Amino acid sequence: MNESCRVETARDGDLAVVRTEGYINREGGEEIERCIQSLLEAGVSRIILNLEKTKIVNSIGISILIEVLEKMMERKGALAFCRLTPTIDKTFRIMGLAQYAGIHATEEEARTALSATA
Amino acid sequence: MARDVCLSISSSPGSELAATAEAEAVAEAMKFSRDKIDEIKFALVEACINAFEHAGQSAAGRVDLKFRVCHRPSGAEMLEVTVADRGKGFDPSRIESPRLENKLRGGNKRGWGLKFIQSLMDEVEIRSTEKGTTIVMRKYK
DSSP, rough: OOOOEEEEEEEEETTTEEEEOOOOHHHHHHHHHHHHHHHTTOOOOOEEEEEEOOOBBBBHHHHHHHHHHHHHHHHTTEEEEEEHHHHHHHHHHHHHHGGGGGGSSSSSHHHEEEEEEE | OEEEEEEEEEHHHHHHHHHHHHHHHHHHHHTTTTTHHHHHHHHOOOHHHHHHHHHTTSTHHHHHEEEEEEEOTTTTEEEEEEEESSSOOOOOOOOOOOOOHTTTTOOOOOOHHHHHHHHHHEEEEEEEEETEEEEEEEOOO
């Protein structure tokens, strides 16, 4: 049994939205990392990670998201998450992720918050 | 009376989803809330991943799961989930609690599994020897 993760991106200047669908495990995390790396190389510095269609993640996928966050911080960029399930939201807060990346209810809220960092 | 559902899965990535499907069915039958079901599934994924890493891909690399509907002293129902591997074991007392600020300064980003399990479940017991590890997790309804 497996559930692959699909990732799509939408760019608007130096801001991009990365939308995921499916399980964020090692493969899912690596796919997100590849997409975000491409965006960073193309000049994007602010990224919204919309997990609306992701209902399950694991700690391996999360460890890759930490690598992504580290890269964003090194580049003085900003990362925000939105549309998390209550359990993923709770898990991210347990980690202390909200200190380093925005956690928002909607994509619009995340966009507004990241606009303030431009 | 306690009721048990037993399952054995291979220690290969992806097998944890078979475990979560079973957990979801049992928890739904017990009428757990959706949020609590998701927390049980998340913790179970982490326990399975931990077991996969310890059990390895050897002939002994199966992971045994047991779902038990049981009761607290108050009489309230709870779900007990047991995840057992036959790997080389580890010393839980030597596992350091992860700190994100340290992980963002380079180095290993892993090591969150036990913290997630302990945060999402109401009771957690870890028994580990050189012959394997058993994690017992309980969630109150």
